[in-house]
Amino acid sequence: MPTSTVSLEPRLGGLRGRRVAVASVEGVGDYDAESTAAALAEQGVKASAVRAPMKDLPPEAALGDLFGRPAPTVRTTADLVAFPPGFVKLPKDGFELLAAAPSPHGWRLQKALEKMLRAAQVNVVGAEVTDFRRESDRLQAALTAAGELAADSFVLASGRFIGGGLVKSRLVREPLLDLAVYYQGETIEAAYPRLRHLEYLDPAPAFRTGLLTDRELRPVDAAGAPAFANLRAAGSVLGGYDYAGGGCGFGLPLLTGRLAGRLAAGMEGG
Numbered sequence: 001m002p003t004s005t006v007s008l009e010p011r012l013g014g015l016r017g018r019r020v021a022v023a024s025v026e027g028v029g030d031y032d033a034e035s036t037a038a039a040l041a042e043q044g045v046k047a048s049a050v051r052a053p054m055k056d057l058p059p060e061a062a063l064g065d066l067f068g069r070p071a072p073t074v075r076t077t078a079d080l081v082a083f084p085p086g087f088v089k090l091p092k093d094g095f096e097l098l099a100a101a102p103s104p105h106g107w108r109l110q111k112a113l114e115k116m117l118r119a120a121q122v123n124v125v126g127a128e129v130t131d132f133r134r135e136s137d138r139l140q141a142a143l144t145a146a147g148e149l150a151a152d153s154f155v156l157a158s159g160r161f162i163g164g165g166l167v168k169s170r171l172v173r174e175p176l177l178d179l180a181v182y183y184q185g186e187t188i189e190a191a192y193p194r195l196r197h198l199e200y201l202d203p204a205p206a207f208r209t210g211l212l213t214d215r216e217l218r219p220v221d222a223a224g225a226p227a228f229a230n231l232r233a234a235g236s237v238l239g240g241y242d243y244a245g246g247g248c249g250f251g252l253p254l255l256t257g258r259l260a261g262r263l264a265a266g267m268e269g270g
């Protein structure tokens with residue numbers, strides 16, 4: 001992971017009684033320094049908005065247009081300067097405000113991951129997989145409009161309903177390989193008589209469906225055997241976990257993504 005490019009936000013307690021200039025970048029529609037300063041003032045911080053001129057912003061700039069730019073100079077006698085999220089090279093007395101979406105923290109993580117992929121010489125292909133070439137119990141290649149992607153091992157990380165990894169009509173199904181979908185340990189076909197009554201009251205059970213795997217993260221068929229010898233699944237396409245109760249939607253995708261990648265690459269112990 002990259003090292004931090006900005007100072008950490010001081011805790012609010014550390015701001016009380018101090019003079020804080022909230023940098024106001026003109027023309028950025030989704031950032032309001034005045035309201036931020038007023039909210040800080042309500043908490044006992046001596047905060048006021050101060051202009052931070054920036055010349056080269058596009059017309060109708062948004063917060064995302066600031067991401068990765070050096071922080072502008074703010075002329076102030078305040079003790080600290082609060083900057084909108086996303087700038088780099090903050091001055092010593094500067095700190096970054098927290099972000100709602102679009103979040104620079106997610107953007108930085110994305111950039112860091114892209115950098116790691118480049119360093120590892122990973123070939124990233126942006127294309128929709130429409131099918132697979134198969135031979136008996138093994139997948140040979142993913143088929144895309146950009147051509148065939150042949151590999152020894154595959155990891156299916158196609159997400160849930162928004163990503164398109166699962167599709168809900170009457171039953172939930174996995175559209176690419178028609179893999180078995182489970183609900184609480186039962187195949188979706190077996191669970192359906194119960195599930196349709198539950199769904200009538202509340203749509204949540206449909207969101208708890210997904211693929212089940214063996215210990216090596218190979219999705220299993222309706223009889224519980226690996227559907228393909230060289231296919232693994234990771235992320236939210238999997239069922240059998242409580243997305244909301246886990247406290248973090250990314251926990252399981254991160255963990256299983258790492259494990260499935262290591263297993264697919266033949267690395268010891270996953």
Ligand SMILES: Cc1cc2nc3c(=O)[nH]c(=O)nc-3n(C[C@H](O)[C@H](O)[C@H](O)COP(=O)(O)OP(=O)(O)OC[C@H]3O[C@@H](n4cnc5c(N)ncnc54)[C@H](O)[C@@H]3O)c2cc1C
Nearest residue numbers: 127128129157158159160163164165235236248249250253
């Ligand atoms: C509105 C919203 C807000 C959320 N907020 C949070 C949050 O604040 N914190 C948190 O921890 N979690 C959050 N989550 C949950 C989090 O986004 C998911 O848990 C996580 O993205 C799942 O990761 P994934 O890699 O399994 O699937 P996805 O992130 O869904 O990735 C699947 C990818 O596979 C691609 N794909 C699917 N089919 C194909 C195909 N045939 N060919 C090529 N590509 C394909 C999709 O386009 C997609 O890019 C949120 C989810 C939503 C919907």
